Amino acid sequence: MVENVENPVLELHNVTVAYQRKPVLWNIDLTAPSGKLIGVIGPNGSGKTTMIKGILGLVPLSSGYVKLFDQNLDAVRQKVSYVPQRGSVDWDFPASVWDVVMMGRANPKNIWGRYTPEDWDIVERCLAEVNMEGFRKRQISELSGGQQQRVFLARALAQEADLYLMDEPFVGVDAATERAIVKLLKNMRAQGKTILVVHHDLQTVSEYFDWLVLLNTRLVASGPLAKVFQTDLLYETYGGKLNILSKVGDLIQARQHPMRESS
Amino acid sequence: MELDTLWIILTGSLVAACGGLLGCFLVLRKMAMVGDAISHAVLPGIVIAYLLSHTRDSLLMLLGAAVFGILVTWIIEVLSKKAQMQVDAAIGLAYTSLFAIGVILISAYAGQVDLDQDCVLYGEIAYVPLDRFYWQGLDLGPRTVWVLTGLLLFIIAFVYWGYKGLFLTTFDEVYAFSLGISTTFWHYSLMGAVSLTTVFSFESVGAILVLAFLVGPAATAYLLTDNLPKMLLLSVILGVLASISGYYLANWVNGSIAGAMVVMIGLEFLWAFLWAPKHGLWAQRRKARSLDLSDIHLEG
Amino acid sequence: MEFLPDLLDPNARWVMLGVMAICASSATIGSLTLLRKQALVGDAISHSILPGVCLAFLIFETKAFWVLLPGAFVSGWISLRFIDWISQNSRIKSDTAIALVLSIFYGLGILMLTSIQHSGNAAQSGLDKFLFGKAAALMEQDGYTFLVFGAFVFLFVSLLYRPLRLLIFDRDFALTTGFPVFALELLLSVFTVSAIAMGIQAVGVVLMAALLISPGIAAKYWTSDFRVMLFTSAILGASGGFLGAGISLIWPKMPTGPWIVLILSLIALISAFLGTRKGVLRQYWMHKQNQIKILEENILKCFYHLGEPDASYEQKRSREEIQARRHFPPSRLNMGLKRLGRKGLLASQGGGACSLTEQGIQEARRIIRVHRLWEIYISKYMHLASDHVHEDAEAIEHIITPELEKELEHQLEYPIKDPHDQNIPYAPKK
Numbered sequence: 005m006v007e008n009v010e011n012p013v014l015e016l017h018n019v020t021v022a023y024q025r026k027p028v029l030w031n032i033d034l035t036a037p038s039g040k041l042i043g044v045i046g047p048n049g050s051g052k053t054t055m056i057k058g059i060l061g062l063v064p065l066s067s068g069y070v071k072l073f074d075q076n077l078d079a080v081r082q083k084v085s086y087v088p089q090r091g092s093v094d095w096d097f098p099a100s101v102w103d104v105v106m107m108g109r110a111n112p113k114n115i116w117g118r119y120t121p122e123d124w125d126i127v128e129r130c131l132a133e134v135n136m137e138g139f140r141k142r143q144i145s146e147l148s149g150g151q152q153q154r155v156f157l158a159r160a161l162a163q164e165a166d167l168y169l170m171d172e173p174f175v176g177v178d179a180a181t182e183r184a185i186v187k188l189l190k191n192m193r194a195q196g197k198t199i200l201v202v203h204h205d206l207q208t209v210s211e212y213f214d215w216l217v218l219l220n221t222r223l224v225a226s227g228p229l230a231k232v233f234q235t236d237l238l239y240e241t242y243g244g245k246l247n248i249l250s251k252v253g254d255l256i257q258a259r260q261h262p263m264r265e266s267s
Numbered sequence: 268m269e270l271d272t273l274w275i276i277l278t279g280s281l282v283a284a285c286g287g288l289l290g291c292f293l294v295l296r297k298m299a300m301v302g303d304a305i306s307h308a309v310l311p312g313i314v315i316a317y318l319l320s321h322t323r324d325s326l327l328m329l330l331g332a333a334v335f336g337i338l339v340t341w342i343i344e345v346l347s348k349k350a351q352m353q354v355d356a357a358i359g360l361a362y363t364s365l366f367a368i369g370v371i372l373i374s375a376y377a378g379q380v381d382l383d384q385d386c387v388l389y390g391e392i393a394y395v396p397l398d399r400f401y402w403q404g405l406d407l408g409p410r411t412v413w414v415l416t417g418l419l420l421f422i423i424a425f426v427y428w429g430y431k432g433l434f435l436t437t438f439d440e441v442y443a444f445s446l447g448i449s450t451t452f453w454h455y456s457l458m459g460a461v462s463l464t465t466v467f468s469f470e471s472v473g474a475i476l477v478l479a480f481l482v483g484p485a486a487t488a489y490l491l492t493d494n495l496p497k498m499l500l501l502s503v504i505l506g507v508l509a510s511i512s513g514y515y516l517a518n519w520v521n522g523s524i525a526g527a528m529v530v531m532i533g534l535e536f537l538w539a540f541l542w543a544p545k546h547g548l549w550a551q552r553r554k555a556r557s558l559d560l561s562d563i564h565l566e567g
Numbered sequence: 568m569e570f571l572p573d574l575l576d577p578n579a580r581w582v583m584l585g586v587m588a589i590c591a592s593s594a595t596i597g598s599l600t601l602l603r604k605q606a607l608v609g610d611a612i613s614h615s616i617l618p619g620v621c622l623a624f625l626i627f628e629t630k631a632f633w634v635l636l637p638g639a640f641v642s643g644w645i646s647l648r649f650i651d652w653i654s655q656n657s658r659i660k661s662d663t664a665i666a667l668v669l670s671i672f673y674g675l676g677i678l679m680l681t682s683i684q685h686s687g688n689a690a691q692s693g694l695d696k697f698l699f700g701k702a703a704a705l706m707e708q709d710g711y712t713f714l715v716f717g718a719f720v721f722l723f724v725s726l727l728y729r730p731l732r733l734l735i736f737d738r739d740f741a742l743t744t745g746f747p748v749f750a751l752e753l754l755l756s757v758f759t760v761s762a763i764a765m766g767i768q769a770v771g772v773v774l775m776a777a778l779l780i781s782p783g784i785a786a787k788y789w790t791s792d793f794r795v796m797l798f799t800s801a802i803l804g805a806s807g808g809f810l811g812a813g814i815s816l817i818w819p820k821m822p823t824g825p826w827i828v829l830i831l832s833l834i835a836l837i838s839a840f841l842g843t844r845k846g847v848l849r850q851y852w853m854h855k856q857n858q859i860k861i862l863e864e865n866i867l868k869c870f871y872h873l874g875e876p877d878a879s880y881e882q883k884r885s886r887e888e889i890q891a892r893r894h895f896p897p898s899r900l901n902m903g904l905k906r907l908g909r910k911g912l913l914a915s916q917g918g919g920a921c922s923l924t925e926q927g928i929q930e931a932r933r934i935i936r937v938h939r940l941w942e943i944y945i946s947k948y949m950h951l952a953s954d955h956v957h958e959d960a961e962a963i964e965h966i967i968t969p970e971l972e973k974e975l976e977h978q979l980e981y982p983i984k985d986p987h988d989q990n991i992p993y994a995p996k997k
Contacts, residue, residue, distance in 0.1 A: 299666035363777035364832035367825035479670035522682035529674025
């Protein structure tokens with residue numbers, strides 16, 4: 005079950021990504037619609053984070069290409085915002101909430117200059133949207149899990165992007181914060197933003213998302229929630245790796261075989 | 268205070284200031300041992316520079332020596348990526364081989380190079396006042412002080428104008444990359460600055476002790492504050508204090524001045540490790556023992 | 568050659584053997600720390616022995632090695648504890664802790680050493696051999712000590728081989744089964760610090776780390792077997808010791824330590840390049856092998872496709888016909904045709920044309936079969952558009968083994984046609 009859309013905000017065309025020469029994502033062909041809350045689910049190690057990293061150019065693609073807003077990433081970097089996993093950063097770092105959210109206003113063009121008053125206003129506004137205005141000067145080492153997540157979200161908002169890629173934002177976050185964030189995401193959707201969320205909790209999928217992507221090293225399904233959130237497809241997703249695919253992957257790694265003949 | 272004493276303390280302070288500023292970023296990037304590698308790797312570069320220029324005065328040659336510092340950074344990357352070596356092993360292999368080459372060069376050309384092994388290992392800061400900088404016949408003070416002051420100004424400018432880039436790439440390199448910021452540029456710029464610092468600090472404190480100036484005050488400051496600008500300032504202050512007190516310690520036991528400064532750096536760190544207000548051992552134990560009700564936040 | 572007479576001198580002989588022994592011991596112990604990802608801790612310990620040596624000298628007022636060595640040991644041991652204490656009880660990370668302990672202990676040692684030197688104490692003049700390592704100044708009795716230590720290391724590693732292996736490769740499991748993990752780690756630390764305290768006399772403080780890790784680094788490129796790796800690193804370490812000490816015997820001006828390190832580093836670098844397990848050259852060689860296989864198989868497929876429309880598989884084809892069907896760089900096509908001819912898959916028909924032999928036809932069928940099976944597989948399980956499956960199959964067809972082929976056929980239930988509606992050429996029943 006793979007449904008494609010016209011004018012997709014995100015397009016993956018035959019994308020394969022390898023890690024240490026072994027493919028972790030095989031031949032992903034999908035399009036995602038704009039203005040939707042898109043969930044990406046699958047078992048651990050199924051390549052969900054890798055897919056996001058591949059989209060953002062953080063890992064090289066062994067084959068295929070990715071288009072965002074029908075263009076290459078470099079042309080539209082300003083329009084894409086990344087919210088990484090909370091554990092990817094050392095929260096002992098000497099910085100305040102304000103400093104972190106301010107990062108969202110940086111880009112290669114203004115890297116040598118100072119932040120402007122306009123930047124300050126935007127950061128102020130984003131902090132308010134996630135209910136953290138009072139925490140402006142707070143050291144990030146003193147934040148709870150939910151607060152950390154809100155800071156990351158505020159940073160992403162500060163970019164004023166159109167497409168948001170979030171990696172497991174609700175892990176280790178209290179229920180109230182999760183509700184507040186989902187409410188915020190739905191507001192953003194109402195404003196026409198697209199949000200793609202790698203999600204870890206099957207229980208809340210039908211409540212949160214309009215569009216669903218099922219991944220298990222390869223694409224199992226992608227389409228509107230009602231069509232994709234089906235028992236048989238979920239079995240396929242969570243039912244273990246494809247045997248032959250795994251073996252071929254191992255062979256490719258052992259013999260360091262190229263994924264495409266020209267490479 | 269004698270003028271010579273002032274020059275010596277000033278030299279130590281300048282080394283400490285340069286080291287402290289850059290060291291904050293090394294510590295936060297978990298690259299303290301890469302700093303160690305760089306300080307060892309520049310030795311062959313320095314020896315070659317002395318051989319080629321036959322004098323200690325050639326700044327240009329010493330700049331060339333700094334290239335070795337960047338070279339070792341590159342070697343470490345190539346070894347860990349292309350040859351798939353563990354990073355810590357790559358660091359160890361890279362700098363020990365370069366340092367060995369440096370020592371061999373010193374031995375082989377012992378007559379032509381004004382370096383001895385002692386100087387290599389702990390410098391001789393006491394000689395600094397003797398090597399003067401003359402301009403149009405005027406004695407403007409020790410050459411080393413001028414060079415280090417120039418270096419410090421350069422580093423201050425680098426940290427000031429590059430603060431955004433340094434902060435972004437240090438705190439969240441992956442996010443910075445996703446914004447389109449060149450993480451490679453900032454990495455190599457920082458390592459280049461560290462390399463320059465080790466080369467120019469070489470005569471005063473030697474190849475190994477410079478690591479203490481890079482990492483010590485920065486680590487101490489890290490325990491004392493949660494604010495990066497404050498951390499930078501604190502590490503400079505701590506470094507200067509260690510230089511001053513180290514000089515007098517060295518006088519008292521009649522030992523190496525650089526060594527004494529490092530001992531003071533160590534004591535500063537120990538003090539902060541035990542008694543820093545929030546992050547010290549005692550403070551942590553006290554917090555764990557008493558259940559502080561005001562620590563429980565209500566979400567909202 | 569002048570050094571042969573030197574080796575006949577019993578003193579030099581024992582020193583040489585001793586150096587080889589300490590290099591081999593350090594390499595063995597160092598490999599264990601390398602595998603535990605603690606390569607730089609050895610570096611820190613090496614620098615940290617200095618204050619202990621100086622303190623021992625000051626207290627006991629002698630340079631006897633059985634006084635200084637324990638001093639080195641105690642100091643090195645304390646530094647280890649400090650590193651753990653700092654990194655486990657504060658926000659200071661382990662790399663910073665190592666750098667701090669390394670440089671500060673060393674600074675303290677330097678302060679003490681220079682203070683002793685300036686005090687004019689006549690007895691101190693040999694202390695600095697701990698800093699630089701003067702293998703040439705080693706005595707016969709040092710050689711004996713090293714050999715004895717080497718024997719202990721050998722016993723330790725042979726008798727406790729299994730426990731060590733468990734500790735290194737599956738520490739968590741060992742902890743859960745009540746295995747005496749801490750006791751073993753303690754013992755390992757004792758050996759590590761001892762090896763360092765001794766090795767420093769040969770190569771000096773700074774370069775000791777190389778003695779520990781370089782042979783192990785080299786060995787990892789040749790084998791993944793733990794026992795073989797330990798053995799190899801010991802041999803490589805001893806060789807480095809032999810060659811390095813030899814060089815400084817021939818050229819007395821040359822310091823021994825740096826030469827030993829340089830040779831060990833070269834051995835490590837060469838291994839990284841040539842090593843049969845992960846070396847760069849091997850990666851390159853595998854790449855070339857893959858390219859050749861891909862080329863040959865593509866040529867065979869080409870012949871088959873040319874014959875498919877009218878089942879004329881044995882027909883001879885000219886180079887132009889092949890190039891028309893699928894482009895190959897001319898030199899590569901020539902090479903591929905020659906190789907296939909040598910393997911008996913193609914027969915030359917004169918005028919530059921070739922034809923498939925019976926064996927060639929079977930092989931071509933196999934490749935096409937595997938290609939088409941794979942296309943079915945991925946379009947069934949990956950929901951790929953049918954115009955995308957071909958590209959992937961083009962690459963994967965070259966890697967599917969006969970076993971995998973059987974599995975594929977079975978899994979897909981022996982399909983007859985591929986996604987492009989072409990026949991799947993099964994092998995004729997024997």
